[in-house]
Amino acid sequence: MSATEPLMEVRDIEKHFPLTRGIVLARRAGAVKAVDGVSFDVLRGETLGIVGETGCGKSTTARLMVRLLEPTAGTVRFEGEDITRLRGGRLKAVRRELQMVFQDPYSSLNPRKTVGSIVAEPFAIHGLHTERAERREQVKGLMDRVGLNPEHYNRYPHEFSGGQRQRIGVARALALGPKLLIADEPVSALDVSIQAQVLNLLRELQRDMGLTLVLISHDLSVVRHMCDRVAVMYAGKIVELAENEALYSEPSHPYTRELLAAVPGARSDRRTITG
Amino acid sequence: MTRYIIRRVLWGILLLILVTALMFVLFRILPTGDPARLRAGRNASPKVIAAIRHDLGLDKSLPAQFWIYMKDVFLHFNLGYSYYSNAPVRGLIAERLGATLSLMLGGAVIWLAVGLPVGIVSALRRGSRLDRVSMGTALVFVSAPEYWLGLIALYLFAADIGQVKIFPGAGSYVGLTSDPWKWFTSLLLPWLVLAAGSAAVYARLMRGSLTETMGEDYIRTARAKGLSERRVVLRHGVRSAINPILTILALDIATLLGGAILVEVVFDIHGIGLLAYTAIRHSDLLVVQGTVLLGALFIVVANIVVDIAYAYLDPRVRYS
C-alpha cells in the first residue's frame, strides 16, 4: 500500500433509476441515468471539488462513493480494496473510513436526540468507547474540535443556529476518525458570513487530522477557494477535471467556460472586489 | 390517462371479488345458526330442514358452495333470498335504495352549505371570538352521537311527540313519487340530524385545509398582483384547499349510501340502513351479505371516482 496510490479510485460508475410502465404489471421502460460513466481518483490528502448544476449527478456520485447507494455498473476501490459490492461486516468496517456531511443542517439532524447522542451514535454503532464517561469525554472533545461549546452536549438541534448545526454534523462525521470526508453542499443553506466559518473549519480539520476532503457544490467560488483539483459534471458525466488554477484561468470545456461566465459579478468590470 | 383509469377499474373489480369471498368465509365461520333451520321456521321437522338445506345447496362441499355463490353474485347478480322477509335480496335492496339516497343527498347539501362557509370564515379569522365559538359548537356536534341527536330532535320538534311541533315525526317518510311535499317535510329533521355532525367535521376540515393553503407562496403572489382579497381567498385559496375535502366527501357519500343506519332507525326510514339493522337482528344472513356487498361496491366505486377526479382537480397527478 504505497503512499502514492490514490485513496479512492472510481471507475466507470453508473447509477440508473428505472422508469416503469404497464397497467397491471410494472415493466421497465427506460431509466434515468443519474450517473452515466464517471471515473476519477481521489488522492491522499487532497481536497477534490465536484461542481455542477441541479441534476448533473454530483450528489448521486457522492452517495455512490460512500456506498449509500450501490452502482448499477462500474467499480469503487478504497485503499486498493474493491468496495463496490461489499455487504455486511466488511462494509461496516469500511464505513468507518468514509464519512459524509450533508447539506441541510435543518433536516439532517434527528430533532429528538441531544447533540451529545447524535455525535456519539457512531461509537454506539461500532461498539467503541462503551464506557459512559469515556464516551462523554470523546464527544466533548469532538465538539470542542469543531468550535462548539462542549457543555452544550445535552441540548437539542433546534437550540442551535444553522452554522452550529452544520458543525454538529461535521463532529459526527469525524467521530470515527475517517480517512475520507465527503461534504455534500455543506454551506449552501448558510448565510454568507457563516459559510466562511464552516469552510475555514473544514480546512483546519483537514490539516490537523490528515483528512482527504471531497467537496460537492454548485458554488464555483467556494470550490475555487477550497479545492486543489476540480471536476465539473454535466448530465451524469465529468466534462472536465483539472487543477484549480488551470480550471479557473484556462477552462478547456465549453460548459466549464459557460459556468464560470455565468457567476454573477464574474463578468462585470465593475466588480473589483479587492482581496 | 386511460391507462390510469383502466388500472383503477381492474383493481376495483379485484377488490370486490376479494370482499365477496371474504364474506363467504366470514358467514361460514360465524356462529349465527343454521340458515336452513332459520329458513324453515319454528317447529320444522328435520326432513323439512334437510330439504331446505338441499335447496339452498348447503349440503354441497364448501368449495362447490363458494363457486356457486361467486357465480351467482357476479354473473347473475343474484344475491340470494331473505328468509325473514320472504323476498329476493336484490329486490329488497332495490326498493330501499331510494330512501337512503334521498336522505343522503339532502343531508350532504346541507352539511356542505353550512360546514364549508363556516370553515372558510373560521380560517380567515383564526383566533377570533367567531372562530372559537364556531369551532366549539362544531366540537359538540362532532362528539354527539347521531342517535342521541336524533332522539333529542324528535323529542323537541316532532309533530307527534315533540315539545314544539314543527316537523313530522318518526315513521312518516314516504317516497318522492307518492307525495313530494310529505317526502320533503318528513326528511327535514333527519337531514338536519345527519348534517349536524358532518357539517361540524367539514367545517373543521376546511378550516385546517384553508389555513394551510393561505400560508403558501402563491397566495402572496396573488395578492402582489393586486387581486381583491375575496378573489385571492376564493379562487386561489379555497380552490386548493378543497381538494382533500372532495376526497373525503366522496368516501363519506359512499359510506352513507351503504346506509345511514342510526338515522334511519331513529326516524324509521325504510332505507338500506334499516334493512341491514333488521337483518342483523334476525340473523338474515343473506340480506346482511347483500347490504355489505352494496356498501363495498359504493366505496370501491367512490375510490375510483375520486382517483379519476383528482387527475382533473390536480394536474400534477396526471403524470405519475
Add this chain to the structure above:
Amino acid sequence: MSTVEEPPLLRVEDLRVEFPTEDGVVKAVDGITYEVGRGRTLGIVGESGSGKTVAAMTVLGLTRVQGARISGRVVFEGVDLLGLDEGALQRIRGNEIAMIFQDPSTALHPLYKVGAQIVEAVRAHQDVTKAAARKRTIELLGLVGIPDPGTRVDDYPHEFSGGMRQRAMIAMALANEPRLLIADEPTTALDVTVQAQILALLERLRAELGMAIVIVTHDIGVVAEMADEIAVMYAGRIVEMAATETLLNRPEHPYTWGLLRSIPKLDGPRLERLEPIKGSPPSLIDPPSGCHFHPRCEYAQPDHARIDPELLPLPDDPSHSVACLLEPQMRRKLWEESV
C-alpha cells in the same frame, strides 16, 4: 447620481415594521430610509434576519395581513402608500409596482394554467376582453424569452423548468408595464447558468421599459452586476448605501468589510483563510442596544453599545452614506490597512 434634480420614483422614509409574536415583538425593520430614481436599479443586500424581505414586502403593503405594525412613509410618485387603504393599494399592486419572489416553483398556483394566471393579472387592471388578454399574455411570454409561447400558454407550472417559471413570473409582473419592479431573491433558487440568463433578461427589460428595479438579495455578486446603487442591511437597519463601484471598492462600514472579506472570490488568488465575521446574526426580538453590529465588530468601542448610529452621507461624497460611530478618518485607515 443624475445631474438633473428629479424627484425620486420611490422614497422610503424612516420605515419601521414590527410583528408582535408570542416570544416578543420582532423588530424586523428598524428605521430605514432610501430612494429609488426613475429607471435606476437599487440593490438591497443582507443576510437572513436583516429585514430586507419584510422591508420589500411592506412597500406594497403585503405585510399588513400578517399583523405588522408599520410606521414611517413610503412615497411613490408623491403618494404615501402607507396611508392608502387596501382597495387603493390593490390598484397599484401588479400595476404600477410589481413584485417577483424567490421560489418560482411555489410562487405560481399549481392548479391553474400559467397563461390563465397571467391573464388574471392583466384583467385585474385593464378593462379588456379575455381574448385580448390572452393575446397580450402570449406576447409577454415571448418577450421574456419563452419559446413557442402560443402553446406554452396553456401549460401548467409543473410543466415548466425552474428558469422558465421564473421567466413566466417576470412576464406576469410586467403585464401592466409597472414603473417599479421589486425582485426578492429572484435567482437564489436557480442554477447558476439560469441565474445569468434571468439577470440578463431583467437588465434588458429594464432598459426597454424604462423600469426601476429594487433587487433584494444576499448575493453580492448579483447586485454587483445589476445595481446602480447598493444598500447594505443588517438587523433591520441600513448600515451603508453607495453607488455600486464605490461600495465595492471603498466601503466604509465594518459589516460591509466583513461581508466582502468572507466571500470566496472567483478571480484573484486563492486565499489561505476566508475572513468570517465572528458570531451570528442577532435576534430581532432583542437586538443589541446601540449599534446593532457592535457585538461582532472588531473595532467597537464601549459607547457603541449605547448610541444609535445614524445613516449619514459622507462630506466628500453625498451619495455615499454610512451608519457607523467610528471616526471617518480612522475608518479609512483601517480599510486601507486591511486591503
